[in-house]
């Protein structure tokens with residue numbers, strides 16, 4: 001089942017098209033990472049989904065229904081620009097958020113705060129950036145929502161807090177929750193997301209599992225031969241993007257998809273060694289960004 005489904009979702013700010021015909025599907029029980037460089041439209045997407053801004057055109061369905069006040073209570077949200085009341089303690093702030101949602105049980109929030117090593121007795125004005133972020137995360141999950149939408153959640157968290165937060169996310173989705181989060185920290189998305197969407201200049205250019213993106217990504221194979229072999233021998237082989245002469249006896253090929261044809265071709269020469277550079281999410285991200293740049 002799709003917890004989030006958007007159809008041709010578009011948002012313009014005057015002449016700026018922040019989001020263009022977005023068809024996003026987030027499945028129940030998954031962690032979905034929305035990636036993109038600054039200004040790509042991530043925050044716009046998240047704000048549309050939680051109904052703080054309205055689309056120029058297109059539609060949004062959450063839990064199979066159009067947004068309504070009843071649905072709001074099922075959603076937790078961490079904004080990218082979290083505003084806290086400096087004189088309220090963390091506990092006061094959580095009670096305040098709870099009262100607005102008619103959810104007075106702070107049990108889950110207190111448990112998560114403990115896990116993240118956040119002192120709820122301190123006033124927000126005294127908290128460091130990372131601890132303010134933790135309080136924002138705690139309020140997003142505190143009312144036990146079914147869907148949580150997080151804008152750059154790991155921003156400011158130290159590595160230990162990040163690890164604990166990621167473990168919590170996994171437990172939350174294993175318990176039936178669904179998470180959509182935005183990030184431009186590729187390693188974070190790679191670690192924690194089941195599926196990834198890459199937004200570039202307001203358009204979703206790819207949406208897939210991290211594993212599948214990697215399997216289909218361009219990888220680099222370097223062949224070392226016992227004698228000089230020309231890179232031209234490898235151009236035109238299915239999957240080969242380009243073949244570069246690294247030295248007389250060394251050829252570097254960029255290949256997408258299966259590498260069998262290329263390896264068979266290389267084996268016709270006196271092959272001494274093959275090394276493969278496995279693509280990570282960063283390579284994939286750079287690839288789509290460059291491809292997009294080439295189109296423009």
Ligand SMILES: Nc1ncnc2c1ncn2[C@@H]1O[C@H](COP(=O)(O)OP(=O)(O)OP(=O)(O)O)[C@@H](O)[C@H]1O
Nearest residue numbers: 013016017018036037038039040041042043044045
């Ligand atoms: N309120 C607004 N008025 C005018 N333009 C806006 C407004 N909000 C966003 N934009 C523009 O819409 C585009 C998308 O912005 P958005 O904040 O969604 O990007 P983002 O991917 O979240 O970026 P970042 O990673 O920097 O937070 C940008 O060109 C931005 O300048």
